[in-house]
Amino acid sequence: MPFVHQIIPYSSLSVVGLGKNTGKTECLRYIIKRLSEKQKTIAVTSIGIDGESIDRVTATPKPEIHLEKGMYFTTVGxxxxxxxxxxxxxxxxxxxxxxxxxxxARALEQGQLVIAGPTDTLSLQRWVTNTLQRFPVDICLVDGAVSRLSPASPAVTQSMVLATGAAYSAHLKTLVDKTRFVYDILQLPVASQTVKKSLEHITKGIHIVKEDGTVENVGIDSALTSAQIRKVVALGAERLYIPGMLGNALLQAFMEQKGAEDMCLYIKDFSHIFAEPRTFYAFLRKGGQIRQLRKVNLLAVCVNPVSPRGYHMRSEELVESMEQALGVPVYDIKKIEA
Amino acid sequence: MIFSSVAQRIDGLQYLADKMELSGSRVRRYLLQTPFTYRAETLEKQFDDIEKAVRILDKHVHAPNVLKLSHLFSSIHDIKGTLDGLKTSRVLDEIELFEIKHFASLCRDIRIVCEALDFMENAPACLQEVFDLLDPDETGTSGFYLYDSYSPALAKARKDASLAKAEENTKLWQEATERVLTEELRVRETLSGTLSGMHNLLRNNFDRLAYLEIVFAKAALAKQYGMVRPRVVPLKGAGGTDAALSVKDMVNPVLSDVLATEDGAFQPVSITLEKGPCLLTGANMSGKTVVLKTLALTQALTQFAFFVPAREAVIPLVKDVFLVLGDKQDQNRGLSSFAAEMLELNEIMGVIKKGVPVLVLVDEPARTTNPAEGAAILCATVAFMEEHATRSLISTHYGDLDVQVRKLRVVGFEGEKATGVLDPSAINRYMNYSLIEDKGHAVPKEALQIARLLGVDASFIALAQQFLKKDDDETIKTGT
Known part of the structure; x- marks a missing residue:
């Protein structure tokens, strides 16, 4: 029973799909089924109406979630x-x-239902805390929105499972590369304990991190506009903490300046990076570093070799190339279930 | 007349309402709809409750239960829509039924706390009957669903659906789930019907809980601002009572908060008002308007069953409080401040003519017109209030008036020796805001002195002095 035993130590898990039809729902169904068999009490919710309650293109409602008897679930009336x-x-x-x-509510028998819970990261965080407190629940599952990674932020859930597949990209190499990029961001190294301690409570303003671990607020709120970016780059600091968003333009600017090889950028967690793969890798190749204060525990990557447009990849080939590229266990859920 | 409408014309009411810690819009709505009460018995009962709540808040041993109570208050949901539904015999859905059960169980918990606090007279009624109806399996928990035990037909339909699902017989399953829905509706109809019969009981409890929470919030407010229970004098007959209004060491909570942030303190003011009019004179910046506003607030607070910000207060009840500040010009309607003020006074006199007992507080009437006619209008106002024996306080700068009327004067500026330029808050420190009886005809003339201390150009002040008539000159205390 792959990777389910890995979930058990955690009290919260999110399942995130890199695109539609990447098998997120099947993946969640698999996890729920296996955890129930292990007599674990589960609570589940899904990113609410702001997320993907209704597909705006095809106007189809979001898929129903399979619920086992005894499970708790949070949805709208x-x-x-x-x-x-x-x-x-x-x-x-x-x-x-x-x-x-x-x-x-608590399911008194097996069933299926559309689930739409909290819509933003903060209320999701509160949902996890409250649910664990109010009900005799072993683990909280968050069904994340498609192509929105923030619900999987370690601020919300301790662990995550990533779903990807042919629907995300029908070309094997592209699919592997795209998934690899997300994986690399998720797996960015964690900051040292000292740095973490001095930065943890700072939520606003760009800070210089000094050798001895002390920090200095430089008086710039964020680095989003080009004027702000120029100011931040002009600081010439080697180690910087960016508590807000680390955007592509800022990373590009750092990459292009001299001394990028000695730079280390600190971010809250992976969900704060919004960069193009090219810029991201170029920065790292030059020797720059990005470290996160908190890292999510990526437990597994699930693949769906079937695209709704009828394209089939060979399951074994896909799993194998993905495993080679990522170095973590990769599963084809449909194969396991069969 | 309700709280929210009076709060629009009496300064400070909304401010205090915002200072109250209430659990949500449900209670705030109830507060804003509190009626202006002129029945002494109703007010006395509510004052008794607040007094008792203050005693509870004062005792340290009660702290855990008070905390529990406020937690329970914030757990109550706004089920007004559901209760309205019961009134019109609408069939409730499962979520609404849960809410009713949850409400019943909260009422039970609140009763327990009220008992521990010895406050049962204001506890919600026991809703055991409602809870039992929604807990047929006697689980005792507040969870809810349409239990099998409500209907054998429902139980059977659910069993059939479950069997069909296991056998993966879609057609049978669909047929059975349809039956489940039909039977569930039937159960909901029966439950809603029974609950409809208990609508009044539920509605009363819903209101009582809001009342109870407001009593505690009023008590907390009283503690915060050092407020006291006012002694109310009942309305007697149509003309109102003859007793005097008397407030000792009255404080304006809004100003006192502002002053506290500037390391200042509000100087309490005492005042007694018999039936009929009384003039209020005083220098500029001597706080005449504040006296009027605070008095209006004190009267209004009393009649919305709040304690009042004073050391002692005897408040004869009235049917309305009028505060005319003369600042209601409305350019959109083409009204000057004079016109707006005259229309407002006219309206008030209309009410008084009907014999309605009211309290009238007017700030410098007719100050925006020529002094000759202005003084005439002021005298007429005083004469009208005299004729109708209407308790009123009217501030003015006009002297030598042709009426016999009681006068109160703000002691005023005591910084005769002050020189140089002072900022407004420094002038406040030289001001004695106490009220004294004034037998003379003249009014204090300290305008130029104050202007000088505010730093107004000296040659301008000298120029103004030249324009003063010679006989007036002697009464001016320029301090130079």
Whole structure:
């Protein structure tokens, strides 16, 4: 039973798909099934309406999530009332969304339901904390939005599973490269304990990190506009903490300046990088470093060799090339289940 | 007349409402809809409750239960929509039924805390009957679903659906789940019908809980601002009571908060007002407007059943409080400040003529027109209030008036020796805001002195002095 035993030590896990039809739903279904067999009590929710409740292109609702008996799930009232199985309402939130109040219920039998929970990182974080506190739950699962990595931020869930597949890219090498890029960002090394301690509580403003671990606020809020970027680069600092967003333009500017090989950039976690693969790798190749304060535990990568447009990749070939490129276990969920 | 409408015309009410720690919009709505009460018994009952709540908050031993109570208050959901639904016999959905059960269980918990605090007279009624209806399996927990035990037909339909699912018989499963939905609807109809019958009980509890929370919030506010229970004098007949209004060491909470941030303190003011009019005179910057505003606030707070910011207060009840500040010009309607003020006074006099007992507080009426007619209008206002025996306080700068009326004067500026230029807050320190009886006809003339201390150009002040009539000259204390 691949990788399920790895989940057990954690109290929260997110499943993120790199694109539509990359098998995220199957992957979640597999995890739920196996964890239930291990007598674990699970709570699940999914990124809400802002995420992908309705596919804006095809207007199809997001897929239903398979629920095992005894599982807790958090969704909005409008979806809850459409269920075709028995469940007990355990908690209702005070504030209503456009789709009714958000509630948490326990499935009294197996069933399927559209799940739409909290919409932003902060409320997801709160959901994980509250759920673990209120109910006898072993693990909280977050069904992440497609191509939005923030729910998998270590600030929300401790561990993650990545789903990728033919639908993301039909060309084997491109698919592997694209996945490799996400993987490399996820696996950026963690900052030293000393640096981590001095930066952890800083949420705003760019800071210079000095040799002895002390920090200095340079009085620049973020580095997004070109004027801000010029100012930040002009600092000429070797070690910088960027608590907000590390954008492509900033990374490009660092990469192009002299002394990039001695640079070390600190970020909160992977979800704060928004860079093109080319810029990202060029910076690293020059010797620059990017370190994160917190790193998510990537437990596995799941692949779906089938694209809805009818393209099939050979499962073994895909799994093998992916494993070679990433160096972590890669699974074809459909194969395992069969 | 409700709190939110009065708060629009009496300064400070909204400020204090915002200072109250309430758990949510449900309670805030209830507060804003509190009626302006002129029944003494109703107010006394509420004052009793606040007094008791203050005693509870004062005792350290009660702290854990008070904390628990505020936690329970914030767990109550706004189920007004559901309760309205019950009133119109709408069929509730599963989530609404859960909310009712959750509400019933919270009422039970709050009763337990009220008992520990010996505050049962304001506890919500016991909703055991409601809880039992929604807990047929006697689990005792607040979770809810449409239990099998509500209906054998529902139980059977669910069993069939489950069997069909296991056998992967889609057609049978669909047929059975349809039956489940039908039976669930039937159960919801029955439950909603029964709960409809208990609508009043639920509604009363919903209101009582808001009331209870507001009582504690008012008590906390009273502690924060050192407020006291006012002694109210009931309305007698149509003309109102003859007793005097008397407030000792009255404080304006808004200003006192502002001054506290500047390391200053509000000088408390005492005042007694008999029936009929009273003039209020005083130098510029001597706080006449503040006295009027604070008095209006004190009267309004009393009649919304709040404690008042003073050391002692005897408040004869009235049916309305009018505060006319003369700042209501409305250029959009083509009204000058004079016109707006006259129309407002006219409206108030209309009310008074009908014999409605009210308190009227007017800040410098007719100050924006020529002094001759202005003084005439002021005298007429005083005469009108006299004729109708309306308790009123009217501030003015006009002297030598042709009316016999009681006068109060703000002691005023005591910094005769002050020289140089002072900033406004320094002038405040030289000001004695106490009120004294004034038997004379003249009004304090300290305008030029104050202007000088504010740093207004000396040659300009000298110029102004030349324009003063000679006999007036002697009364001016220029301090130079």
């Amino acid at each position: 409008a979806y809850y009332l459409q269920k075709r199985f028995t469940a007990e309402i355990c908690h209702v939130e005070e504030n209503a969304t456009v789709l009714g109040k958000m509630l948490t």
